[in-house]
Structures are given as C-alpha cells and as structure tokens.
Amino acid sequence: MKKLLVLGIIVGVGYFAYKQYLAKQDETDLWSEPTQEPDLR
Numbered sequence: 001m002k003k004l005l006v007l008g009i010i011v012g013v014g015y016f017a018y019k020q021y022l023a024k025q026d027e028t029d030l031w032s033e034p035t036q037e038p039d040l041r
Helices: 001-032
Strands: none
Touching: none
C-alpha cells in the first residue's frame, strides 16, 4: 500500500512538471513569432 502511495505521488509530480513544461513551451512559441526578424525577401 505504501509503495502505491509513493508511486501515485511520483506520477502526480511528474504530470505537474510536464504540464508546466508544456505551458513554458507554448509561451516561448508565442513570443518567438513576433520577435523574429522580418522576412524581407
């Protein structure tokens, strides 16, 4: 039972960290487009 609880906590923390990583990637993608050099070709 204790192992299951520890496993659940680890999975929960991993999921939270993954969600934070995806949010950071979305924000980076959002800001990278307007700050790019204009394509003057």
